[in-house]
Amino acid sequence: TILTTVNDIRSHDMGECDLFEEVQIGNERYNLFTGCPKAKTCTLILRGGAEQFIDETERSLHDAIMIVRRALKNDSVVAGGGAIEMELSKELRNYAKTIHGKEQLLITAYAKALEIIPRNCVTMPGLML
Numbered sequence: 001t002i003l004t005t006v007n008d009i010r011s012h013d014m015g016e017c018d019l020f021e022e023v024q025i026g027n028e029r030y031n032l033f034t035g036c037p038k039a040k041t042c043t044l045i046l047r048g049g050a051e052q053f054i055d056e057t058e059r060s061l062h063d064a065i066m067i068v069r070r071a072l073k074n075d076s077v078v079a080g081g082g083a084i085e086m087e088l089s090k091e092l093r094n095y096a097k098t099i100h101g102k103e104q105l106l107i108t109a110y111a112k113a114l115e116i117i118p119r120n121c122v123t124m125p126g127l128m129l
Contacts, residue, residue: 015039082118089114
C-alpha cells in the first residue's frame with residue numbers, strides 16, 4: 001500500500017521483513033529491509049570513483065533488467081548471440097565423424113570456423129551491430 005501520510009496507519013498497510021538494519025555506506029546512512037516475502041522491488045546502491053563509471057554501470061544494469069523483464073513478459077525465445085552458429089558447428093562435427101579423408105578435415109575446419117563468431121560476440125560486446 002502506498003501512503004501519502006503516516007496518520008491513520010492500519011496493520012494491513014504494513015509489510016514485514018526478516019531483518020531491518022541501518023547501515024552506513026560511505027558518508028550516507030541507509031535503512032535496509034531484507035527478507036521481505038511480498039517485496040516486488042529492490043534498491044541497488046551504485047558507488048564508484050568516477051561519474052563515468054557509475055553512468056556505465058547504471059546503463060549496464062538497466063539493460064540487464066530490461067532483458068529479464070522482456071523474458072518474463074514473453075514466453076517465446078529467439079536464439080541469438082551465436083546460438084545458430086554453435087548448433088551448425090555441432091551438426092557439422094557429428095557429420096564429419098561419419099566420413100573419412102580430406103573431406104572430414106574440411107568439414108571439421110569449417111565447423112571450427114563457425115565457433116569464432118560467438119566467441120567474437122562475447123569478447124567484443126557492444127561493438128557488434
